[in-house]
Amino acid sequence: MANQNKSLSVHSATNLIKIKIKLKLKEAFTEVRTLITHPMDTGRMKNAGGEIIPAHFIQEIRIEHNDRIVATCLLGSPVSKNPFLKLRFKGGKRGDVVRISWVDNKGDRGTNELAIP
Numbered sequence: 001m002a003n004q005n006k007s008l009s010v011h012s013a014t015n016l017i018k019i020k021i022k023l024k025l026k027e028a029f030t031e032v033r034t035l036i037t038h039p040m041d042t043g044r045m046k047n048a049g050g051e052i053i054p055a056h057f058i059q060e061i062r063i064e065h066n067d068r069i070v071a072t073c074l075l076g077s078p079v080s081k082n083p084f085l086k087l088r089f090k091g092g093k094r095g096d097v098v099r100i101s102w103v104d105n106k107g108d109r110g111t112n113e114l115a116i117p
Helices: none
Strands: 006-011 016-026 029-036 058-065 068-075 082-092 099-105 107-117
Touching: 016 099, 016 107, 029 058, 029 099, 058 082, 068 082
Parallel strands: none
Antiparallel strands: 006 016, 016 029, 029 082, 058 068, 058 099, 099 107
């Protein structure tokens, strides 16, 4: 089956954050790959002027299939910039909707969804 891709940009207070989703049916499973463009700042780094860069990181990512939660990922500041997640869940068929949402420690949030090809 062919891949289907979708990208959504979310303007937060300080950054342009994108969610990219790729879905693929593989036998009895749906494979989900997502890349979220996010700074994931730990609050321990300094900028060129020597000032501490405030912490700014994704705290939770939720993956839903037809409004049913299939995964919830709790993240913290040690996760690298632009986190990539890959998972698969049992079930799914063409036209079913997979939704990915996130929230970060500054209250910014975003959601993107894609129908399974």
